[in-house]
Amino acid sequence: MQKLLYVQLGDQISDQIREGLYKVGERLPSVRELSKREQVSIATVNTAYANLEQRGWIEARPKSGYFVRRSSLDAVDLPETANLKPKPRHVSINELAMEVQRGASSKTGASFCAAVPDLNFPISKIIQRTYVSQARAGVTFDQGYDSPEGLYELRKQIAKRALEAGIRVGVDELITTSGAQNALALALRALTKPGDIVAVESPCYFGLLQMIESFGLKSIEIPTDPKDGMSIDALKLALQQWPIKVVLSITAYSNPLGCVMPNDHKQALIQLLQQYDIAMIEDDIYGELQFEGHRPKAVKAFDEEGRVLWCSSVSKTMDPKLRVGWIAPGKYYAEILHQKYVNSIALPSLPQSVAAQVMAQGQFDRHLRQAREAYRQRSQHLIDLAQMHFPSEMRASSPQGGLVVWFEMPKKIDATDLYYQCRERDVRIAPGELFSVTGLYQNCFRMSFAKPWTLESEQAVAMIGQQLKEMMMKS
Ligand SMILES: Cc1ncc(COP(=O)(O)O)c(C=O)c1O
Structure with a gap:
């Protein structure tokens, strides 16, 4: 049977991509050009492009046209949402987390283990000069001492940037912190006491799990969709069953899944917070690292009662060494300010002043535009390499921003073994074991794509693939 015209055209384009005629990231002919060239109707071209987009070959970018998204292989399946019955647990994250963190600063080999931004963009020189x-x-x-609430000029810049996330916050409603980690810690300390239950995503960034452990809290892991983030239905059920004290979520380009919570889920979440009279700590550290379009709105943007404590930092957009972060604590302002004061009195003024100066310059937004596009291409390259080298049964997240990809392998793969095998070869990944206290992600791992690709790092991905394939054969 003769194929439909749009299918023929789609096959022709995917063949051309497979043969390398169009490279990943390259713009495809416009609908009009293709219709003229192939002597087919505009509608046929539109349908062919829509179909290719659905299959993951190409992507539409507003006002720019269609671009190649994947190279020679078919689109990857997303990881499966964990099928877990949420139950509060004591957290116990072992030494491995510290070791993985240390591996991030390894000067040799290939390090994919930490979500650290590329520090070779021109902005780094500007930060140094400032x-x-x-x-x-x-x-x-x-x-x-600096004032307990933090440097005024920095808070002014943060208040301006918050508007982009849909947040209207006054300068006097913000408190600066030592990175986002400190903001999250202050929030947890102010809102909880030992034994309380905190709802988190599953998988969850291990730095948060470690903090929950060190405060003597219990975490309840809520199933999280690789596209839409924390399941609101599952959270609702958990709230019906357990006395959850606070919800903690990385709502934009989460670590490790890269998911973004849709706005209607954010509204539903706010309703749940109101219904159960609880607070939410929103970790928005990756919110400004969207690959395309506008940054996602924060949950805080929908919060009219001051229940959301919005936390972020410059660690992913400027440099984590500045240790500059902030929190907009809503109605918990006084408690957070007190926590900051008793923990550290105040922050060093110089890094705050540097961050404020850099934010106030046009170069920072230029830098963000450059970094977003670079990260978009680098993430795609990682997924392409993984498709080339990893076992064909792999699943991978498809982040639209942030710094990491989450890989899921067949159950027989032990990613902690893989971590040690890679470490022997001076290659670092973050094993899935760290991202849960339920033992659910033993067959998963996280890789960062922030650094520019080199022959060495490409070979390292091939090596990981080789190890994975050997593990598959042995088991
Ligand atoms: C989700 C998330 N929150 C918080 C942090 C810590 O941020 P900071 O370096 O600003 O303290 C990280 C660092 O990787 C992170 O990924």
């Missing part, structure tokens, strides 16, 4: 000039000018040394 540091030196601010220190020379003695700008922040005219008084003793």
